[in-house]
Amino acid sequence: MRAVRERAQYIYNGVAPVVGDVLRRNGLRQLxxxxxxxxxxxxxxxxxxxxxxxxxxxxxxxxxxxxxxYGNMSSVSLIFVLERIADQAGVDKPISTGVAFSFAPGVTIEGFVFDVVRR
Incomplete structure (x- = not known):
């Protein structure tokens, strides 16, 4: 149980700085x-x-x-989320900007910025 609490604390402490850095490097803000x-x-x-x-x-x-x-399908889980977002996101907007991130062993955070473009 302690490991779960520690992992949750690592995620809480780590996500905002990493995502903030990715956004800044791409000239974006969370808004x-x-x-x-x-x-x-x-x-x-x-x-x-x-x-x-x-x-x-x-x-x-x-x-x-x-x-x-589906539950936690490990690394493929994020692909399922992205597929749903591509189908649903911003149907009233020509472009929707998103951030995707996941976690690797040792609570490593990896992520990227993406656009869903409507035609």
Missing amino acids: DIDVWAIHPGGPKILLESARSLGLLQGAASTSWGVLAE
Whole structure:
């Protein structure tokens, strides 16, 4: 149980600085992000990631939906989230900007900025 608490604390402490750095390097601010693709590795991961970023409830709803439907499928989980986002995001906008991130062993955070372009 201690390992779970420590991992949750690492996620809470680590997500915002890493995502903030990725956004700055791309000339973006958190307010510029329309969609969030968070690796649905479990409730604690989603809760602590959203809490770290100060996201409003519902901002990670696509990730929660994938977790509820499929559970944690390891690294492929994020692809399922991205697929849903591509189908749903910003249908009223020509371009939706998003951030995706997941976690690797040792609580390494990896992520990227993406655009969903509507035609």
